[in-house]
Amino acid sequence: MKITKQLSDTKFEIELEPHDMRNEQSIRVAHDYVRFVGNSGIQTNGSLTVDGPSAWCSNWIRTQHEVTIDIRDMVKFVLPLLNKNEYCTEEHLLNEDGTPNYTWGNSVIFFSENGEEKVYIRLDRSDEWTIIPRSVYNYLKNNNK
Structure with missing residues (x-):
């Protein structure tokens, strides 16, 4: 996704790129960072509906996003935080009936x-x-x- 025009301080015109339409994710671990890339999308304001290949549903378009976390922060803070979170357990991935x-x-x-x-x-x-x-x-x- 690229910004093609600035309309105001908070409004922009954007152009989606082919990779924005894919539903793929990636995880890159390098010596000094960890990068997560995914197509989580952008929601419309509610009164606007969208259609076509970029539409995930009538009020949501796919767009690629990425998050890069410094390796020190990942090891010292993010991993311990995730490892102790109740939602990041095998048990949470199961319904009550197993x-x-x-x-x-x-x-x-x-x-x-x-x-x-x-x-x-x-x-x-x-x-x-x-x-x-x-x-x-x-x-x-x-x-x-």
Whole structure:
């Protein structure tokens, strides 16, 4: 997403880019930072409805966002905070009857492991996930259009 025009101090015209339409995420761990990239979107003001390939629903458009956290802050604060949070446990991922919860939507997450680019894939309503090399993912994606 790029700003193409400033209309006022708080209003801007934007142009979406092809990567804004994808529902993919990535996690990059480098020697001095951790970066999360995802397409969480932007909500309209309620009176505006949108349609077309950028629309997630009538009042929401996909846009790519990223968050970069310094490695020291990640190790000393973020990881301990997440590890002690009740929502970041295996138990929270289950319904009271023991069936998987929070499985709506497909997940495609890019990451690097031991220097190899990989992809984590989980299909909608599935609790199962698969990890494949990114080269295989790219090949399948580009040859199944």
